[in-house]
Amino acid sequence: MDCPQKLRTNLLRQFVILLFLVGSSQLGFSQKTIKNIDSTLQVLNRMPSDTNKVVLLQKIAAHYNVTAVDSAKSFVLQGLELSKELKYKKGEWMNLSTLGNYYERKTLYDSAVNVYNTALKIVENENSEKGRAIVYNNLAMVDIRKGDYQQALDRLFIALRAEETSNNREGIADGYNNIGVVYYYMQDYDKATTYLLKALEEQKKLGNVTGLQQGYNNVGAIFDYQKKYDEAIATYKKALAISQELGDRKLEASNLANIALAYTKLEDFKRADDFFEQSIAVREEINDKNGLAHSFSSFGENLRLQKRYQLAETYLKRGLTYALDNNIKRSARETYSSLAELAKDRKNTIAEVEYLRKYIAINDSILDETKTKAIEELETKYETEKKENEILAQRAQLAEKDLQVRRKNTLIYGGFSLAVALGLVGYLLYNQQKLKNRQLKKESELQTALARIETQNKLQEQRLRISRDLHDNIGSQLTFVTSSIDNLKYALDGTNDTITGKLGNISEFTTQTIYELRDTIWAMNKSNITAEDLQVRIANFIEKASKVDNSVEFSFTTDEDIKNQVFTSVQGMNVYRIIQEAVNNALKYAKATKISVDMKTLANDHTIVINIVDNGIGFNKETIEAGNGLSNIRKRTRDIGGKADIISEEGKGTTVTISFKN
Numbered sequence: 001m002d003c004p005q006k007l008r009t010n011l012l013r014q015f016v017i018l019l020f021l022v023g024s025s026q027l028g029f030s031q032k033t034i035k036n037i038d039s040t041l042q043v044l045n046r047m048p049s050d051t052n053k054v055v056l057l058q059k060i061a062a063h064y065n066v067t068a069v070d071s072a073k074s075f076v077l078q079g080l081e082l083s084k085e086l087k088y089k090k091g092e093w094m095n096l097s098t099l100g101n102y103y104e105r106k107t108l109y110d111s112a113v114n115v116y117n118t119a120l121k122i123v124e125n126e127n128s129e130k131g132r133a134i135v136y137n138n139l140a141m142v143d144i145r146k147g148d149y150q151q152a153l154d155r156l157f158i159a160l161r162a163e164e165t166s167n168n169r170e171g172i173a174d175g176y177n178n179i180g181v182v183y184y185y186m187q188d189y190d191k192a193t194t195y196l197l198k199a200l201e202e203q204k205k206l207g208n209v210t211g212l213q214q215g216y217n218n219v220g221a222i223f224d225y226q227k228k229y230d231e232a233i234a235t236y237k238k239a240l241a242i243s244q245e246l247g248d249r250k251l252e253a254s255n256l257a258n259i260a261l262a263y264t265k266l267e268d269f270k271r272a273d274d275f276f277e278q279s280i281a282v283r284e285e286i287n288d289k290n291g292l293a294h295s296f297s298s299f300g301e302n303l304r305l306q307k308r309y310q311l312a313e314t315y316l317k318r319g320l321t322y323a324l325d326n327n328i329k330r331s332a333r334e335t336y337s338s339l340a341e342l343a344k345d346r347k348n349t350i351a352e353v354e355y356l357r358k359y360i361a362i363n364d365s366i367l368d369e370t371k372t373k374a375i376e377e378l379e380t381k382y383e384t385e386k387k388e389n390e391i392l393a394q395r396a397q398l399a400e401k402d403l404q405v406r407r408k409n410t411l412i413y414g415g416f417s418l419a420v421a422l423g424l425v426g427y428l429l430y431n432q433q434k435l436k437n438r439q440l441k442k443e444s445e446l447q448t449a450l451a452r453i454e455t456q457n458k459l460q461e462q463r464l465r466i467s468r469d470l471h472d473n474i475g476s477q478l479t480f481v482t483s484s485i486d487n488l489k490y491a492l493d494g495t496n497d498t499i500t501g502k503l504g505n506i507s508e509f510t511t512q513t514i515y516e517l518r519d520t521i522w523a524m525n526k527s528n529i530t531a532e533d534l535q536v537r538i539a540n541f542i543e544k545a546s547k548v549d550n551s552v553e554f555s556f557t558t559d560e561d562i563k564n565q566v567f568t569s570v571q572g573m574n575v576y577r578i579i580q581e582a583v584n585n586a587l588k589y590a591k592a593t594k595i596s597v598d599m600k601t602l603a604n605d606h607t608i609v610i611n612i613v614d615n616g617i618g619f620n621k622e623t624i625e626a627g628n629g630l631s632n633i634r635k636r637t638r639d640i641g642g643k644a645d646i647i648s649e650e651g652k653g654t655t656v657t658i659s660f661k662n
Contacts (some may be wrong), residue, residue, distance in 0.1 A: 034063045054083050054091035061098045066248050069105045076102060093122040093131050100138055113142050133162035133171050137178060144182060153182045173202030173211055181218060193222055213242035213251070220258065229262045236262065250291070253282040257295055264302045272302050290331075293322035297335040304342050307564065307606070312342055333362045347528060347566060353449045360442050367435055520573070529572030531558075531565040531599075538579055538597065545583060552587065553594045561601040565608065565662055574636040575610065575658075578644075581636075582612035582656045585629045590616025590654060607661050615653040621646070633658070 034040050040060060047053045057079030064072035076099045083091035096119035103112035116139050123131035136159040143152035156179050163171030180195030196218050203211035220235035240255035260275035276299040283291040296319030303312035316339050323332035340355035522537070539556055546554045567575070579597055586592045592614035599610050630646060633656060637644035642660025 034059065037063060037067075049082055049085075051086060051088050051091060054079050054086065054088055054095070057082065058091070058094045058098050061095070061102070065098065065101050065105055066246065069102065072102045072105075073099070089122055089126050090128065090131070093119040093126070093128070093135070096122070097131075097134050097138060104138075104141065109142050109145060113139070116142070129162040129166040130168065130171070133159040133166075133168070133175070136162070137174065140178065140182070144185065149182050149186050153179065153186075156182060169202060170206055170208060170211070173199050173206060173208070175199075176202060177211070177215055177218060184218070184222065189222065189225070193219075196222065209242050209245060213239050213246065216242070217255070217258075224258070224262060227265070229266045233259055233262045233266075249282055249286045250288060253279045253286070253288060253291055253295075256282065257291075257298065260302070261298060264298075264305065267305075269302060269306045273299075276302060289322055289326045290328055293319050293326065293328050293331045293335075295319070296322060297331060297338065300335075300342075301338045304338065304345065307345070309342060309346055309564065313339070316342065329362055329366050333359060333366065336362065349449055349453055353446060353453070356442065356446055356449075360439065360446075364439075367432075529567045529569055531562045531567070534567065534572050534575060535562075535599075537576055541576075541580060542583065542597065545587060552592060555594075555596040557596070557598045559600040561603065562599050562608075565601065567662065571640050571660075571662070574640050578633050578636050578656075578658055579610065579612060581629050581633055586612075586614035586616055586654065590614050590618070592616035592653065605661065607659055609657065609659045612656040613653065618648045618650045618652050618654050620650055621648060 037060070040056070044053070044056055044060065047056065057075050061072045061076035061079065064070075064075065076095050079095040080092065080099065083089075083095055096115050100112045100115040100119065103109070103115060116135055119131070120135045120139070123135055136155045140152040140155040140159070143149070143155065156175060160172065160175035160179065163175050176195045177199035180192045180199060183189075183192035183195060196215065200212070200215040200219060203215050216235050216239035220232045220239060223229070223232035223235060236255055236258045240252065240259065243252040243255050256275050256279035260272045260279060263269070263272035263275065276295065280292065280295045280299065282288075283295055296315045298319075300312045300314075300316030300319060303309075303315060306312075316335055320332060320335045320339070322328070323335060336355050336359040340352050340359060343349075343351035343355060535556075535558060542554045542556050546552065583595055583597070586595050594615045596613045597610070598613075599608070601608055633646070634644045637658045637660070640660050642658055645657040646654070647657070648654040
């Protein structure tokens with residue numbers, strides 16, 4: 001059962017898109033920070049209540065919008081109140097714009113729009129080109145968040161013309177940048193790149209580090225989308241250096257996350273791990289719960305791709321906790337998708353099904369919220385149009401000619417509104433059908449998984465039944481034969497050494513067969529055999545072999561990564577038999593005094609390599625015909641899709657190497 005790959009991809013790209021918006025939300029004068037804020041606050045306390053104090057209050061509020069947003073509001077409200085007392089209109093719209101920036105930082109977008117519209121009225125009355133550029137830029141940012149890209153683009157071009165009229169080079173650079181952002185979201189990447197590079201060139205000429213930080217983020221995101229990850233990383237690192245210089249911890253954490261994600265896509269997991277850990281540390285320091293939900297989940301997905309499953313589960317569950325505790329449903333949905341994929345990797349079908357159920361449940365919840373919001377918007381629009389029509393009807397009584405004109409306008413606007421409403425409803429119905437089809441596909445996958453679980457359970461029951469029959473029937477019969485032979489040997493009491501020897505050989509063979517039968521039953525009782533299970537079994541065998549011949553020194557070693565391996569019962573049994581055969585050959589024929597068994601995993605392609613080495617007499621492969629033992633080793637290796645290499649030289653021992661991919 002496959003988890004939706006699209007959701008996992010979204011999880012790995014989410015920070016890039018988020019940073020794109022954040023990087024574009026602080027415009028014009030509001031981007032600047034104050035290097036020595038403590039001394040500035042002391043100057044503020046000594047200043048008289050004049051227009052200079054209004055300007056300084058706005059600059060301090062803008063500084064805290066970037067560095068400590070919760071401290072910004074009190075200063076901007078002081079500046080707004082003083083502006084009104086002094087009837088200082090420029091100070092009033094400047095502080096209103098900074099207050100709007102504060103609400104944007106706090107994600108209170110409706111409040112931000114109301115404040116910006118109030119500022120715009122003052123700007124238009126004052127005919128301020130600078131104010132017009134700043135307020136239209138800020139309103140465009142809210143349009144971007146609402147997905148109304150065409151309206152955002154219209155407002156940004158108005159802002160750009162205002163900056164060109166006043167020859168504000170810094171404002172022109174900001175205008176290029178923000179237009180490039182909108183073209184990016186409209187998927188016109190050629191125009192996006194053109195305007196973003198224009199912005200970056202302007203910022204370089206100006207030496208504006210904040211503008212450069214914003215530009216590098218945006219250009220880096222374009223490279224990221226185009227899968228030019230090396231260029232993206234180099235660009236993000238430039239943005240990171242500037243964020244650290246500005247002391248903007250939230251942007252610093254996002255820059256670190258972007259770099260980590262790009263390294264993950266390059267499969268440079270070691271560097272990705274380092275940058276994820278740095279991003280998480282910063283977000284924990286500033287208590288950015290939304291960012292922590294995404295960082296933990298993205299880090300967990302990165303660890304899953306490395307097959308570090310236990311650690312991946314830890315980070316994914318931490319990300320899920322943040323998402324659920326803070327009602328970040330989209331992050332929770334994508335984390336459930338990654339947890340389902342992790343369960344699939346670990347061959348835990350029951351957990352995979354459970355996480356898919358939770359994914360479907362939270363996805364339904366998101367869809368319900370989206371539909372409810374769309375319906376509320378349509379109802380509000382309908383009520384607004386209804387009130388407007390009533391007003392038109394009342395005014396129509398004043399003059400017949402005016403009435404006719406208004407009726408005509410009403411028909412035109414009403415038809416247009418109806419067309420828009422019908423188009424929106426059609427889109428919602430189409431989108432709902434797509435989501436329903438996706439849901440049906442998920443439910444089908446769920447049913448398939450449940451059927452697979454039922455089949456596995458039946459197979460396991462059949463294995464247990466066969467193993468019980470083997471143990472109760474053949475096992476007991478072999479035990480009886482062994483006991484009978486031992487009784488015969490006792491009855492002969494040394495009267496016939498030849499027969500006693502033969503009976504001893506038969507008893508030994510029967511006892512060995514019982515051990516072989518127990519190993520077979522052990523393998524049958526398991527649908528999967530972990531590397532640790534195999535280690536224990538092999539260690540027990542070697543311990544028994546060492547007791548048989550105390551003169552032989554045995555060693556058994558494994559590397560740390562082998563513990564994460566899981567084999568099928570067929571693979572596990574064949575590996576065990578191969579090692580058993582090689583060790584027995586060394587004991588019986590090679591006259592070895594040292595036998596070593598080593599198991600390891602090759603990190604580059606997850607190949608399992610097993611070496612069995614002895615220091616016995618060896619043999620010449622050219623002159624000695626291969627017996628059943630060597631043939632069995634080669635056959636069992638082929639059965640698990642692997643390769644067997646047997647190297648031996650007279651007087652120099654024998655090395656048996658098998659390798660296979662798990």
